[in-house]
Amino acid sequence: MVAKNPGPPTWICPHCNVAQLIADEKIDRYSKVLSITGLAEEYVSVDYHAIGCANPSCKKLTLSCYAYAVTKHFGINGPDRYSKNGPPLAGSRFLPKGSSKPQPSYVPQVLVIDYEEACAIKDLSPKASATLVRRCLQGMIRDFCGITKDTLAKEIRALREAVDGDTAPKGVASETVDAIDHVRSIGNIGAHMEKDINVIVDVDSNEAQMLIELVEMLFDEWYIARHKRNERLQAITALGSQKQEERKQLSLSSPPDVAESGFVTL
């Protein structure tokens, strides 16, 4: 069997969410090993990479900078080389700030603001980030599913019952509620979903990230999917009306004694 060619890798601009190939003139990278002696890490390199968006309506800069501990390999017949010892010591994307993905305007703004703030502070304060995401998750269940209870945990249980009883809103799949349940079962998240949404809870940045990804999935599967479904339905309805109008015009222009079959009726 011949393997499918995966094609060239694409990059998704975090400003406008448009996938694109990166041309040489749209990317700049630089890596510098610090000329400081006696460091505990011995050798540290600072790397940045910058990409300019090729989408004409965006054209914005994405800029990241990371520090790595590196090992020096002495060159015998050439310059010294360095290899990274592991993941970055520190670093992040500076432009745009935070790791939030752009969300369309039809997603309620109050939810998007909580989500963006949660992404922006995830590494600095995972517990504050998780609190914002829980509020966002609750807002989505209330807005999209029309379920309001005292705690987020009760709302999730009610949503599960609605899905199992076939009374959940259109677009809420059983698998999505499984994913919510799965995240709820991880670490401290589940226990704290039982508490008031405004109580700040102790979670680590991985748990905060999982909650953020869950919210991103729900933006996609609920709001974006509903919007696309409505757009498709509107397009089908518009096409149906157009066809009906064309048929009407055609029958008006046909001689009165010729039936649709094209035979002359006697």
Ligand SMILES: [Zn+2]
């Ligand atoms: Zn862009």
